Amino acid sequence: MGRYCIIYCILFLIGPVITTFSVESFSEINANQTAAQIISQNFGSYFTSSLQTRENCEAILMPAIILQQVFDLNSTELRSSTMECDSVIEICNPGDTSPFSLSAHYFVGRESYQIAILSANPELKKINLTVPATGLLFQSNSNSFSVSHLYYTNLNRSFFRPFGEPPTFKFMYGDYQLAQLRYLDQDALCCRKLINEIRDAYRPQVDTTNSKVSEQMLTNNDNRYSTVAKFVHGKLEMLQMFSEGNTLDACVEYEYSGLSEKSLSQETIIYPEKTIIAGFQGSKSIRVNINDRVYDVKTFPLTFRRGGRVVAIKYGASNCYGFNLSIPNSIEVLFHTNGVRKVNIQLNNFKYKASEPGTDNGRNINIPISRFSKPS
Numbered sequence: 001m002g003r004y005c006i007i008y009c010i011l012f013l014i015g016p017v018i019t020t021f022s023v024e025s026f027s028e029i030n031a032n033q034t035a036a037q038i039i040s041q042n043f044g045s046y047f048t049s050s051l052q053t054r055e056n057c058e059a060i061l062m063p064a065i066i067l068q069q070v071f072d073l074n075s076t077e078l079r080s081s082t083m084e085c086d087s088v089i090e091i092c093n094p095g096d097t098s099p100f101s102l103s104a105h106y107f108v109g110r111e112s113y114q115i116a117i118l119s120a121n122p123e124l125k126k127i128n129l130t131v132p133a134t135g136l137l138f139q140s141n142s143n144s145f146s147v148s149h150l151y152y153t154n155l156n157r158s159f160f161r162p163f164g165e166p167p168t169f170k171f172m173y174g175d176y177q178l179a180q181l182r183y184l185d186q187d188a189l190c191c192r193k194l195i196n197e198i199r200d201a202y203r204p205q206v207d208t209t210n211s212k213v214s215e216q217m218l219t220n221n222d223n224r225y226s227t228v229a230k231f232v233h234g235k236l237e238m239l240q241m242f243s244e245g246n247t248l249d250a251c252v253e254y255e256y257s258g259l260s261e262k263s264l265s266q267e268t269i270i271y272p273e274k275t276i277i278a279g280f281q282g283s284k285s286i287r288v289n290i291n292d293r294v295y296d297v298k299t300f301p302l303t304f305r306r307g308g309r310v311v312a313i314k315y316g317a318s319n320c321y322g323f324n325l326s327i328p329n330s331i332e333v334l335f336h337t338n339g340v341r342k343v344n345i346q347l348n349n350f351k352y353k354a355s356e357p358g359t360d361n362g363r364n365i366n367i368p369i370s371r372f373s374k375p376s
Contacts, residue, residue, distance in 0.1 A: 035288040036300035040278075043286070044302050047278055050171035051304055053129070056091050057176060058184050059333065059343045061138065063087055064106055064113040065188040066267075066313060066328050071110040072196055073262050077323040083108045084351040090344040099344070102133055105367055106347075107357040112141035114357045119373035129178070131155060134373050138181070139357075145182040150372060162186070168279040168299055191225075191241070191250075198229050199236060199261075225249065235261050248272055257326075264326045269311040270336065278302040308336030320352045 067085075071078050085106050092099040101121050107114040120133040135150035145163070148156040157179045166183040226246070230238040239252040255266040279299040280286075288295045311333050315326040327350060333343035 031290055031293070032295055032297075035290065035295040035297050038288060039286050039297045040300040040302060044278075044300075046172045047169065047302055049174040050176050051169075051302065052093055053174055053176040054171070054180070055305065055342075056093070057129075057178060057181055059089055059091060059345065060102070060104065060115060060117070060136075061181055061184055061188075062311075062331060062333075062343075063104075063328070063345055063347060064108050064115055064138075064140070065185075065192075066331065067106065067108040068110065068113065069192060069195075070325065070327055071108075072192065073264065074320075074323070074325055075110075077320060077325065078110065078352075080110065080355060081320070082353040082355055082357050083320075083327070084353065085347050086349040087345055087347045092342060105371070109357045112139070112357045114139045116367055116372075118367070118371050130175070136178070138178075140185050141357075145185050147178045147181070168277050169302065170279050170281050172281075194225060194227065194241070195236075195239065198227060198239065233259070249274075262326060264315050266315065267311075267313040269313075271305055271309045271311070272336075273306050273308050274304045275301045276304045307338075309342065310334045310336050310339075318350055 063085075067083055070083070083106075085108075087104045087106060089102040089104060090099040091102070102117055103119040105116045105118055115136075115138040117133050117136040131149060131152045135152070137146075137148045137150065139146045139148075142161070144158055144160045146156075146158040155178070159179065159182050163182050163186050166180070171177070226242045228238075228240040228242075229236060235254070235256055237254050239254075241249045241251075243249045249271075251270045253268045253270075254261075254264060255268075256263045257265040277299050278301070283298070285296045285298040288297055311331065313328050314330045316329040318325050318327045327347075329347055331343070331345040331347075332341060334341055
């Protein structure tokens with residue numbers, strides 16, 4: 001005999017909505033989990049467009065985060081330089097007949113970066129944001145992360161490190177706060193430090209003359225990730241990162257055109273789909289009645305990057321102060337399940353300056369105002 005659970009939805013102005021679901025089996029031990037899963041299955045779709053917006057916004061930071069890794073591989077050549085470039089970011093949401101695009105300019109240093117969105121086409125899509133994308137400014141340094149807008153100054157926010165753990169995801173119907181990107185920035189910095197620690201730890205152990213493969217488990221300092229790394233001829237060729245519970249967070253594969261890690265030609269990152277915790281704004285909850293026992297569900301699991309993603313980064317040669325560097329020319333984000341392209345980023349017009357990007361909360365980005373398209 002099936003057991004029944006009743007959901008009382010108290011979120012909406014029209015009053016309580018009562019829906020009956022048949023639950024085949026459950027135990028008292030996992031009843032709370034069962035209630036949360038039922039809420040996720042029946043109300044998770046309200047959050048789908050906001051999860052999509054989050055992924056779209058994360059694509060804007062991706063080139064800066066990847067370019068900072070170039071500084072780690074070329075510390076002697078780049079030192080305290082700034083790498084400057086333009087990019088075109090095309091984003092295609094599921095169901096769209098054509099992508100929409102952003103034009104951006106990047107200033108990237110070893111410890112900081114600045115990003116300016118110069119134009120968006122079509123602007124009306126606004127990448128599902130509450131303000132036009134054109135005029136958005138992002139800045140990150142060792143002390144803070146800032147979001148500001150050239151035309152909508154009420155958006156301006158600055159946050160000092162450390163940011164703490166990401167809060168419960170509470171965005172619905174396409175809404176998303178750009179300030180949340182600070183957690184992506186923080187996680188990228190953590191991963192970058194981890195990769196550098198792994199390289200430093202392995203290099204003394206690896207035979208660079210023979211085809212010996214060195215493989216072992218390492219845990220970084222804050223115990224956030226455990227890793228498996230594979231080195232061949234002294235070069236890092238594969239890295240797997242696991243979070244708590246031995247859950248695979250990412251698998252990274254590296255290809256090289258020469259004998260050293262500085263000759264990086266392609267980087268492929270595989271992200272499995274990820275479970276995050278969601279909830280409703282304020283103290284709102286949904287009441288679930290299972291066998292006459294009531295469970296108030298305030299948080300529940302949601303799937304982020306459903307089906308997983310593959311990020312393919314292609315590198316090309318660039319001359320910097322007489323040194324040949326491998327720098328990213330293109331970044332593609334594909335759905336892992338079917339290979340359909342989600343994001344396409346092209347980087348060009350690279351320049352180098354012998355100083356770090358400024359740290360004045362992103363307001364000192366040295367771009368003529370004429371380069372920004374006036375948002376509609």
